[in-house]
Amino acid sequence: MKCSIINTKKNNYLKLEFKDKLYKFSPTWLIENSKDLSIRDKQTNQLLIEAAELKLSLRIDAFNIKNNNLIISFNNNTVHNFNIKDLLAPKKHPNKKLWNGSLKKIPSFNFKKFNNKMLKNILSTVDEYGFCLIKNMPTTKNGIHALTKHIGPIKETNWGSIADIKNIKKAYDLTMTERALENHTDNPYRFPTQGYICLHCIKNSDIGGENTLVDGFNIAKQIKIKSIETFNVLKNFKTFFQYKDKDTLLENYCSLIETDYEDNVVQIRYNNRTEIIPYDDLKKITEYTEARQCFWNLIKKKSNNITIKQTSGDMIIMDNYRILHGRAKYKDLNNQRYFRQGYIDRDILQSKLKIMQA
Template identity: 55%
Template sequence: MKLSISKKSNSKILIINHNNKSIPFYSSWLYERSINNDIRDSETGQLLIEASDIENNLKIIDTILSDKKLTIKFSDNTVHNYDLLELLNEISFSQNNDQNKILWNKKNIKIKKFNFHKFNSQMLRNILINIDTHGFAYIKNIPVTKNGLQSLSDHIGPIKRTNWGEIADIKSISNAYDLTMTTRTLENHTDNPYRFPTQGYIFLHCLKNSELGGENSLVDGFNIAQIMKNKNKKDFNLLSSYKTFFRYKDKTTCLENSCSLIELDDNNNVIQVRFNNRTEVLPYDTIKNLKAYRSARKKFWNEITSKKNNLIIKQEPGDMIIIDNYRIFHGRKGYVDKNNSRYFRQGYMDRDILQSKLKLLR
């Protein structure tokens, strides 16, 4: 790694030459990111000053770069120290936060199965990386007990409590409060789009599966969004801008959210997809707008249900799939269960909890 200070630097901008690229750092930005004890607390790393109070005309007087350590003297006669690699990593995170995502379909996906009997910190790291890059992880030999999924989830963080509790039963019941609790086919969907924020990750643990039917389907929603963008940019733009509506309601709960089926960040990167035919409620709108939305939605649905995009998995007792609910559409084939013995357990985890553990392990 070659690092040097460019001769084009001036009193306002420090330019670092890094791997044949010139990266500008602005004086006030650098000042705010100083690791000096009078700028940041040494224990927490939190800022001790008000950033808006930094001088507008702050200048860089002198710079020294030695062994990836940067020292800068500013015009207020203060000297500040930096780890240059940390500054570069922060830029990389800001510009390429999703560069590690690997898009897949049925043909090119290779399922990596993790054996929980051999669990250690390195396996945990690889499980979380697989979720981050591919949107899911498949783990075998999770204890076949009622709360067996916690044997893994406890190493990551707490299961989120919802109106259904924490770890919930997934099995056919009479007077079902949700179609999940029936034997019918569940079309590909994301969970709980009627919540804000939406559930981050799904832990789906098999205690016993049905002999006939009950297979799970997984679809890479980010790949579907890219397909839509490539085939018809107009439909992609509509699905990423039009606000549809989702609702879940029972005797004790009313959850509602207005959102788009494809959500973009400020750089127009896809950061979330949604689809749930069971809980979407079309908003009142003009015929023209509804016709355009329904047409684009139909094309989106055709890609979601296309066999070439669907990975089919039949979980066995002890198998658990962790699903990125912002990215993966999942479904279930209808099943026959004469003895009503098919039994899954499911829990949710907030997005920041899993991402925090991944960042620490990386």
């Protein structure tokens, strides 16, 4: 490892070279990242100083390396210690296993054997595959809670907490009919959109009613490989989603593919039933409708779909930022099909997973 201070009229920074990688640390960045007790609270890891008030004339005067520590003196007469490993730590990317219709084994768990270790495995699996199936959950009305009480609260929406999915006469959503449901993500008209869906089967219909699942991150990857222009249109065009009833009006402008600053896909959306394409420049609309058609063709493609027919006590947990789900139409002479659905916010499940993995 090579370390030096670069000092010019315009620049002052610490230069570290390690394994063919070059790192440049500014003095203010270093102070903000110092673990010194005057800078950051030991218990909460929160900043004690007002970082925006650090003098922009701050400079690095000298450094010294002792074992794994870098001791740096600054021109404000302070000295801070840094663990070199912490400075060079690469950014961790979540482990995502992309899949398509040839996924050999549905990731499943038997709730009868539930314990803390299984909970950790369930959450890690949802993070890696975007979903998992949990068998032998209680078939009581609020049986979802048997698992979710170990994760965190169910998200309350305008429909309440855990909602019925049943064929009813006065359906306020097409889920409450015997109609097939095309693959979609839930509620893109909400901001933020609910992170995870727990879909609990109390009783299924004898004929039809199978669920389809699609890995939206894999679809986005397929598009990116096929045409970066199409990917960019889906990333950049802000479409519009809306839900409306007599008491509620939910609206959100957003794109079908959301990426982070490194262009990693972090969320996909697709919901034909609630999209209202906004007015825009003719060229933009043409590009978007073409790109959306390409997206949809991959979403409905059989080789990208898996099918699960849930039986009593089966619950699917899925990542609503990644997995598209649909349902085959069903015939239910005795009106016995009864599913229940609850949402969990993204940060609630992710927090539980991170604490369990720490």
